[in-house]
Amino acid sequence: MSSNRRGFLQSLVALPGVGGVLGGLLPASLVAKPSKRDVFMKRDVYKELGIRPLINAAGTYTVLSASLIPREAVDAIESASRQYVNLIELQEAVGKKIAALIGSEAALVSAGAASALTLGTAACVAGKDQEKIRRLPDTTGMKNEVIIQKSHRYGYDHAIRNVGIKFVEVETPAELESAANERTAMMMFLNENNNKGQIKDQEFAQLGKKLNVPTFIDAAADCPPVENLTKFLKLGFSLVTFSGGKGLRGPQCSGLLLGRQDLIEAALLNNNPYSDSVARTNKVGKEELVGMWVALEHFLKQDHQAVWRDWEKRCKTIADLVTPAQRSVKTEVFVPEIANAVPHLRITWDFTATGLSPHDVVKQLRDGEPRIEVRPGAKEAIEVAVSMLEPGEEQIVGRRLREILKKAA
16 A cells, blocks of 8 residues: 555544544554553543642742643653663753753752752751761761851741751841851851841852852742842852742752752762662652753743743733723732742722622632632732733633622622
């Protein structure tokens, strides 16, 4: 049979209604079979589990599963999953790729930004000393103090304390210099609280260099903007971490630890797959390693100005749909100064006249169909994050909000 005839018959089998007739008449070799990917895409695992998916108009929150992985990274994950590989070799190879993309001395993929906090701290405390690595979190006889501004203590610093360190809290530059001693292993900075402490990021990094103490900055939710990937290293921080599954849209259980070559090498020794280490539980598989690398490549190739304009357009679409709902509705676009610093839409209305509170709206959005989550924490408004919306979902969010507000008018 000629290849043209074979192709024609195969195309007929693929036509709706025709395949069932011809399928039983043709040899099995000519009957088009669904690919593994087609079968995978047709399976609705959340429906099988009885879980309602949601439209994410909240942002890159871990509890809402952060972000969606781009197709390029999904393809890379699938490719990685089909073969065996030496995990140590893969971690080192991916680290070199990521470091080259960003312009960092070295890099590693962690099991999220919190994992990177543990790994970076362990590197500063135990270094590459195998006996010390095995003893953590017992830090007897080691450098085990971490200097941190009092205003920078936060819920995720438990990941730092896991190493067995003691926090030394300071408030002023003079207090920081006085606190540094032979037991100081590291200085810790939370970028989200840059405006809350008396010591700002650049001065903090310079003090670390002056005192010869490694400095570590947590910038988990601070990319975009893309410039932040290099900003903190240029300021002089020894280590920086970003979440892989937020704005970078890598696997949710991935993160980046960037910085000094010696500290990244030490962090690797304190990490999975080494069995007797404090971060052995923080396993990063071949799929996450490759997925994070390719997601970062995809992120860096984007036209970030065009993406920003699209986010602004989405805000306007929602504003235009919501404003006619009632006369008291007001909207404004805002960008958080730090952390998730992308366009958001704030919506307010006359709560007293309508008897409808923001809490009521949040509940109706969450309980409705489709399920919609908006940015948490706003008490006097509804705040909509548009960066995690899929194309067209801004229309759905806007119409639902208009419907809810109009009913209360």
